[in-house]
Amino acid sequence: MKRSTPPASESRPDSRAPGAPIHARPALESDLPALIPLIVRLKRLNEEFDPMLKVRPDVEAQAEAVLRAEIKNPKCLVIAAEGTGPDKDKVIGVVRAAIRERPFYMPEAEGVILDIYLLPLYRRHGAGQYLVEHTIAHLKERGAGIVTVEFPAQNEIAGRFYAKLGFRPITAHHARIL
Amino acid sequence: MGRFAFDQTVKMGPVVLDPPMVEARPPRSRKSVPLPSPPPEETAESEADQTAALSARAVRLAEYYRGKVETVAKVPVRSLRDFSLWYTPGIAAVSQEIRRDPARAFDLTGRWNTIAVLTDGSRVLGLGNVGPQAALPVMEGKALLFKYLGGVDAVPLPVDVSTPEALIETALRIAPAFGGINLEDIASPKCFQVLEELQRKLPIPVWHDDQLGTAAATLAGLVNALELTGRTLSSTRTVLLGAGAANLVTARLLIRLGHEPHQLTVVDHHGVLHAEREDLDEMQLRNRWKYRIALETNGGGRKGNLSDAMADADVILAASTPVPGTIRPEWVRSMAPHPIVFALANPLPEIWPADARAAGAAVVATGRGDFPNQVNNSLIFPCVFRGVLDARARSIPDEIVIAAAQELARCTATRGITDQHLLPTMDEREVFPHVAAAVAESAVRLGIARVRATREEFYERARTLMARPAALTEALQRSGLVDPMPDEPVPRRNPR
Structure with missing residues (x-):
């Protein structure tokens, strides 16, 4: 199998997107107060698509606990996106991602984009694409040979967005309430 | 002054014939325009009576005339022999002519002057989703207006569809008979998708009056109101109350005409429409037209409700709910000097003109024909x-x-x-x-x-x-x- 590791000379991509009014960096614990509402907004949006994604009443506390653990976990990746110009120090987006092992398939290491959220005002000018590519570069650096992304099946906007970036459905995830 | 039925066709809320609104009518009379003080209570009741009487009469007359438009020959028919020209065998040659060159339909048939008044009945007047059958009398009325005012032959066409896709499909299939299509009384935001797609796909004019007609009339009035108060569009700050079909298009046209987008603030029933609002994600999915306006407008990041938005504004364009008191006089007083107030809800404006004037409005427009400055x-x-x-x-x-x-x-x-x-x-x-x-x-x-x-x-x-x-x-x-x-x-x- 041909492993696609980046050439040594290729450094991490520029943290500033060309044209996109955002830049991304690894999240710190001090970012938590800004990150939690973004994750909550995303979960509430997911609920719009499907009642099976009904948000728990303790969603804020859960978001805090999960993010706090993930920021420290070397198998996880939490990225904070900031604005530029007057919004330079304002956190306006978040990514949660992780490295998972694939015991039966190749490539063996899978980078999973779990959550990605950008405030509406910062969504255009290729900002979302920049954030995804930035995350993928990080995941690749940590050994991922394949990248996957999870979002509600009903979210057609996300489906189209990722299709444009070269993603396609690989496994299906069906559910039934008990 | 002669009063026509069409004085009441601006539809930003329920129209005069809507009986439930009659009870909601506040103690204030149509005749009270120049009076700053409220008229006696019984005037309101008499106006309610008048509206009820009008409604009852409309039903009686509908039953008497059974329809408002009919097909009438526009060619001479001297004897049945003439039908060999208007119908077979002569007409076959006309058909062949169009078969060779479809554009000839506009010369050889009535297509050049015939439009469809097409609706799914999903938002009829202020009545809501009444369905296609109940929409028919309204479409007949619109067809009559098209003929009487514009000389346009219009065919009332309520259709039984439930999705925007089916309505679009229907319009595409009936287009060969028409020179244009007038979409009528279609719920927002469905109406945006339907209009956009039909404008892209059809080679004939497609119009949705609740979006474009109302926005254009508002724009015309506003252009003159700005002139009257010595303002230029580029330095005007405008608040739009209501984020329905008409106001979203008004916002788009204003920006197109040179209004600074960040000087526009849209207010809906959740308050100021701004980019950080919690419902924006859902809006992107369900109403991308409103979403786009939310991102483009409201520079300076105003938040809060209508009163916050109106402070220091030059213009308020209200196309919201027909409830006087929706705009309060003190909010008009908080606007820039000589403010412009358009209270366009029908049949009851968001603020009575006399109240707006008393609060300092330099000029007031409404949707009603019995006040000055009807945006129609x-x-x-x-x-x-x-x-x-x-x-x-x-x-x-x-x-x-x-x-x-x-x-x-x-x-x-x-x-x-x-x-x-x-x-x-x-x-x-x-x-x-x-x-x-x-x-x-x-x-x-x-x-x-x-x-x-x-x-x-x-x-x-x-x-x-x-x-x-x-x-x-x-x-x-x-x-x-x-x-x-x-x-x-x-x-x-x-x-x-």
Whole structure:
């Protein structure tokens, strides 16, 4: 199998997107107060698509606990996106991602984009694409040979967005309430 | 002053005939315009009675006449032999002619002047989703207006569909019979998707009056109100109350015309529409038109409710709920000096004109014909269709909508703009052919006209075609072929 590791000379991509009014960096614990509402907004949006994604009443506390653990976990990746110009120090987006092992398939290491959220005002000018590519570069650096992304099946906007970036459905995830 | 039924066709809320609204009517009379103090309570009741009487009469007359438009021959029929020309065998040759060159349909049939008044009945007047059957009388009325005011033959066409895709499909399939399509009374935001897609797919003009007609009439009034108060659009701060079909298009047209987007603030029932609002993600999915406006407008990041938005604003354009008191006088007082107040909800404006004036408004417009400055889409749609049909335009881009609004504003200005005369009244219909000619000329300039003529020629054509229906109706009444009003003791000879 041909492993696609980046050439040594290729450094991490520029943290500033060309044209996109955002830049991304690894999240710190001090970012938590800004990150939690973004994750909550995303979960509430997911609920719009499907009642099976009904948000728990303790969603804020859960978001805090999960993010706090993930920021420290070397198998996880939490990225904070900031604005530029007057919004330079304002956190306006978040990514949660992780490295998972694939015991039966190749490539063996899978980078999973779990959550990605950008405030509406910062969504255009290729900002979302920049954030995804930035995350993928990080995941690749940590050994991922394949990248996957999870979002509600009903979210057609996300489906189209990722299709444009070269993603396609690989496994299906069906559910039934008990 | 002669009062026409179409005085009440602006639909930003329930119309006069809506019985539930009658009870909600506050203690204030139509006749109270110049009076700052509220009139006695019984006036409100008498107005409610009047509205109820009007409703009852409309039902009785509908039952008497059983429809408002009919098919009438426009060719001589001297004997049945003539049908060999109007029908087989002669007509086969006409059919072959069009088969060879489909564009000939516009020369050889009535297609050049015929439109569909197409609805799914999903938002009829202020009544909501009444369905296609109940929408029919309203579509018949609209067809009558199209004919009477614009000289346009209009076919009432409520259709039984439930999805926007099915409505689009229906419009595409019926298009061969029509020179244009007027979408009517379709719920928002479905109406945006339907209009956008049909404008893209059909080679004939498609219009949605609740979006474009109302926005154009508002724009025309606003242009003159700005002129009257010595403002320029580029330095004006405007608040739009209501984020329905009309206001979203008004916002788009204002920006197009030179209003700074960040100087616009839209307020809906959740308060100021701004980019950080929690419901924006859902909005992106369900109403991308509103979402786009949310991102573009409200520079300076105002938040809060209507009162916060109105502070220091130059203009309030309200097209929201027909409840007086929606806009409070103290909020008008908090606006910039000599503010402009458009309270367009029907039948009850968001603030009564007298109250707005008392609070300092320099000029007030409403949707009603019994107050000065009626913002009425009947000033727009007959002219737009006359113009695009005469130019055989392929579509109706925003430039044409703006051209119609500007010409309507200009025509008012030639008579002199005052705080009581921002727009022509329905009695000043001599301006209609001017607006139609401006529309046609605009289509030629944009390269989407399939008929080329000078503005004067378009004007003459429009004037002739727009004058004919009234003459026809009058002749039919005089001859007795159209019954006089059965409940009027003395039949009126002249409806004017």
